[in-house]
Amino acid sequence: MRKNKVFSRKILALPYAVFLVLFVLIPLFLIIAYAFTDESGAVTLSNFRTFFSGAHNINTLMFSIFIGLANTAICLLLGYPAAFILAKRNMNFGKATVLLFVMPMWINFVLRTAATRDLLFAMGIKGGEHPYLSTMIGMVYNYLPFVILPLYTTMTKMNYSLIEASYDLGANKVKTFFLTILPMTMPGIVSASTMVFMPTMSSYVISDVMGERKISLIGNSIQLYFDQGLWHIGSLVALIMLLIIAFGSFCTETEEEHTSRGGLW
Amino acid sequence: MAENIIIELKNVSKHFDQTYAVDNFNLYVKKGEFITFLGPSGCGKTTTLRMIAGFELPTEGQILLNGEDITLLPPYKRPVNTVFQKYALFPHLDVYNNVAFGLKLKRVPEGSKMRRLTTKEIDKKVKNALKIVDLEEYETRDISTLSGGQQQRIAIARAIVNEPEILLLDEPLGALDLKMRKDMQLELKEMHKKLGITFIYVTHDQEEALTLSDTVVVMKDGMIQQIGTPEDIYNEPKNAFVANFIGESNIYSGTVTGDKKVRFINHTFDCVDEFPKNEKVDVVIRPEDVHITKEGEGMASGKIVSKIFKGIHYEYIMMVGRNELVIVDTRNLEVNKTYGFDIEPDGIHIMKKELTANIYNDAYIDKNNRVVISESAFECDITSLVPGSTLDEDGYVLGPDGVRYDFTDADVIATIGLDKIEILDDDEAGIVRGEIVSIIYKGDHYQLTIRTGEDEDFVLDTEYTYDENDLVGLSVKAEDIKLTLKGEAKKYAKK
């Protein structure tokens, strides 16, 4: 067989592929390897035992998951109507208003969080006294734009004649919402949730700044191990988070498949 | 002969993975010719064009341009230019710069050195090319502001401005509406005359091919079916596929009954082609070659069952016994009335039947005494391999002489008649499933070709209507598979 000598554009991806393998794939394998070994390099499960025998660790993990879920729910509840109103044609909201919602992303995230803390402080809510409330408010402030953007995008692509068809077929507003609008916007809800849940439970900056270090999330654990150079147990915690991400993306994938398959339900 | 040949393809084949897109293609094109590759989608016509342009390299074979081997030459070094299907104009450049693109890259000899074209030279050539396509005023226009027809003209101007030796056109009119297409056809023909260069044109539209070309190459499944002038192709189709693809035609299965006599639709007609007696043949009759007469006159008769007004003429369907005959006639005749008809001997085109049965040369017997064709095992009568044999209780073939044979893995030739394959709407229900790739109507039945996932074809006759690309299941009764052993039966005798 003759080899194709026509210049192949595939090789342009070579540097990119090498970069990804070196700095994404290999580090991930290292995490897995480190999680199952100790300082001397011997294979061990002691990292698991250490982590899961500490009640504090399990508490942190469960609390992180809870705060992730709570933040996702609050952001969706606040962001969904906003995105819907922005996308509605008769409201005449321009792209500029949408951009206004996104612009806080351009101001440094730590600075933004500190500003929120100062506002709460001025209002008399001190982080040290109300760590949970402050942290929650900080989280919502930070992640609301991440919810509005994907929801807005799916909603602008929504086929409005389906909503009219639903009214035409006799569904009232509530039924129309649950039977047509919600299923149609599901892909947006899914991508919004993935953009909020994981970062919320893993980031430690917001809880540190807002809660004045009175709250510990799973991100704090990793950061603590990092500071102390405890790579192996740190890797184990990272591995647990990887598993949660994998589980989450598996669930959302089947969900997306479900919604993309159409049908009424 | 060699000097006026511009391009020659010798034994060119191209396969992608396992499938042959082009199979042993041999063709030469004369200087200044307008040649068209015609065929249904997937027949390999575009792949052949892309090999000439240099976008694909042939897996085997050679391409010669003016006698020189250009098989491996990259596209940017070939003196050929292409007009693409959807024009492929550069959206970021205006009309002028699209046309000038090739000229700016060109080097021309000056003394012993090569030099670029000057701005003046480029300007002159671009303006001239735009004049040829009637778009002089459009130089500074953005591509996106042009209509489909205008973009088409720019695409042609961009190609011809480089003065290629061959202009390749890949379904250039495919995206235009009917009226526009007709106008552009005439213009292309004019342009070809004026420029005097070779045009190689690809289309699936038979009318376009007949209108434009000096020579038509009809292709199917990567293979050339017929090469000839439009008249040849229309009047003397080489096989049923060509007849079916080019123009309207009635196709029947017939038998040669004597010297220049052929029998089909239950009547015997005179013909001009000589074939051995009793030969099974395909008979093709163009609708305009049938002359309707009064009832009782003519060679045969039938009842008109449908009439459609087509502008200049009527199209009738006449039932001759169980067979449909399509006829065009300018007279306004009555439906549900019986008429006679004549067919002149030179209106009856007879061609050797391509296929009288499905023959599978690489079939083999599996350990359950089934025959494997296209990775699927069919029940068969394995005792037919040894005359007078029976099957013993262990599943071995017991010969009349008492010898036991084990035919596991024996290579056989399996033959299945066209009428012996049963077609099932449920593609899971058969022994093998496949996709309908061609349908030829033969008066009272359809001849279908079904291609399996393993690329094996099953051809069968059916009375029922199917659509191309339908997925169907196929099954065959055990007694309808004829087996012929490759090699001697002795080899398989058990000791």
Place this chain on the structure above:
Amino acid sequence: MSKNKFSLSDFLCKFYVYILLFVMYAPILLLIVYSFTDTKIIGKWGGFSLHLYKALFRDKEIMQAFANTFLVAVSSAVVSTILGTLGAIGIFYSGKRSKAFLEGLSNIPVMNAEIVTALSLTILFVFCGITFNFTTLLIGHVVLTIPFVVLSVRPKLMQMDPNIYEAALDLGATPSKALREVIVPEILPGVFSGFILSITLSLDDYIITAFTRDTAFQTLSTYVYGVTSKKGTLPPSLRALTTVITLIALVILIIVNIKSSKEKEK
């Protein structure tokens, strides 16, 4: 129905959007307002003054962090944009299997929690015995931003007429010339938005920076985190910094917006 008819539900809808925007901007607005007075604590107005701005521009540490942040953002965005654009083109023309592999790999940093990415890189550097320096920080930021360049370029490639590259070759352009003169201009808007996205993500980042930097190297994120994660409110000069950053963001946003609306008009 008249268009001018007052509709209560429409009014409530608009009110909701504006009130949400107001709440979201309240902290930033508060800092901006109090950047024009010289008081230690927000809430007590001490009269108009530009003292905080003077203090800000005199603060060498902040200015250095400011410069560092931009250095990291621009250099990582440049690397990401070049590598990612070539990668996107290469992936687009790859076979099924390598395409699936590379696209899957590109998705990992997008899906992954930033802190896991940060830790995995740290372990890689520690494992290889590399001391943290500017290059490790740069690599961290490129890992963070490069998938987004690929994601912004890919749709432009898909919208492109698949034959224009071949048309360029056909007209005598060499492959590299066809790439530069035909493909690159076609995908340029995608490349540009990939670049802007990279800058944004890099400017905003804290975690990867904190993990992969040389500890002496301060960016705005690490500097602000350092001074605020302790008790109390923001140092007053950071209010002025917030105003400056908001102003810069606003200007860039307006420029980008005008540019994109102009492109659409075209």
